[in-house]
Amino acid sequence: MCVYACGSVTKRWLLYKALSIPGQRGEEGIAEHPESKLRRTTATEKEREREVAEMGRSPCCSKEGLNRGAxxxxxxxxxxxxxxxxxxxxxxxxxxxxxxxxxxxxxxxxxxxxxxxDIKRGNISPDEEELIIRLHRLLGNRWSLIAGRLPGRTDNEIKNYWNTNLGRRVQSNHQTNSHSRDDHVDPLSPNHQHDDDQPHKVESPKYSETSKVSTDDNSVSESPSSEPDPRLVKTDAFKCSKSLIDPPPEQELHRNEDPINTDLAAAAAAVAVAVDPTPTGVLPPFAWNIPADLLMDDFEIGEICLSELLNSNSSGVNNQDQFNSNNSNTSGDHLFADQGQVQGLDWAALSSDCVQDNYQANAGSNFHQPFASFLDYNGGDQWL
DNA sequence: AACTATTTCAACCGCACGACA
DNA sequence: GTGTCGTGCGGTTGAAATAGT
Structure with missing residues (x-):
């Protein structure tokens, strides 16, 4: 347990430092925590490395003689x-x-x-914070995707920020909300006055408990209640892995996770990339696995079949060509609908910068309102 | 001032993927 | 088809910093 480790180990570490037991680490001779050194060179660890090597997979590097830590x-x-x-x-x-x-x-x-x-230094701004919350609502713990929407921020930074600040706040806010559902105020909604303006003492759970929120609990951290918001995104369940690309057997789907939320999360992740592809953006492979009817039902996107959007070329140069090419190649068992279904679709609108223009020009004629809000138009100039 | 508890965040780890031979 | 390599991702750890007593 972390609590134990933080407390007693730190104590012993301070004692260790006070006694000036020599220890070298790095070129500046930073003393290494004696227990961490112990921990890192246990027999079992070495055995495991050897086992892995024998199985044909070499470790990323030989750890002997390498500097570690800071x-x-x-x-x-x-x-x-x-x-x-x-x-x-x-x-x-x-x-x-x-x-x-x-x-x-x-x-x-x-x-x-x-x-x-290009790393951005300094505190997370309130705007960034709101963005993180909203993206996390859409994407779950897809930190790299979230980070992709926040220039200069790293996935690690966002993950840490979430685990130490937002996750806890989301959880406590959810508890507050569940006690007072009638006031219709979502403290974490974009319209809500920022917490920094109203400092309050958060009931501080133990750190280890905070960590568990995002790891042990398979649901999104803000939803411990028995009535999860259907829009909520599951976290661990939709890690971009083969299990999503290859549809699991029926019984597997119903095992311990909600396939609808899983697929919505995949859809959300795919849309987040597809709508505004960045140079580093790639279309998640699990886009293929999203049932078109599900998307239509849930997002009411009208003429636009979201699966087409998801499969559109992220470069956005010529999405129609890409679509046709994808369809004729029939390389996969993807879920393209009849091409006629997407006639009238403004292909240019599927490319990154044009989405905003299209929405503003057509006021939702091509992008039905629920879908537009799903894409999260911010009401101003800012698009997610 | 001394000690303890808590929080932060850089670094580590294992796993999974795509590309390639 | 299989194994290896290079890389990226998300979860976890623990040293250091900070807050509390």
Missing amino acids: WTAQEDKILTDYIKAHGEGRWRNLPKKAGLKRCGKSCRLRWLNYLRP
């Missing part, structure tokens, strides 16, 4: 200089070439989460 300024500089000179990628070989005693994975993480020049 990065030093010198290491940062070496990594930054190397990437500036040679570019990103080839992470496995990077440490050796750059002269770093680090795992390639660690280098990648350090670069992506900390050293990248």
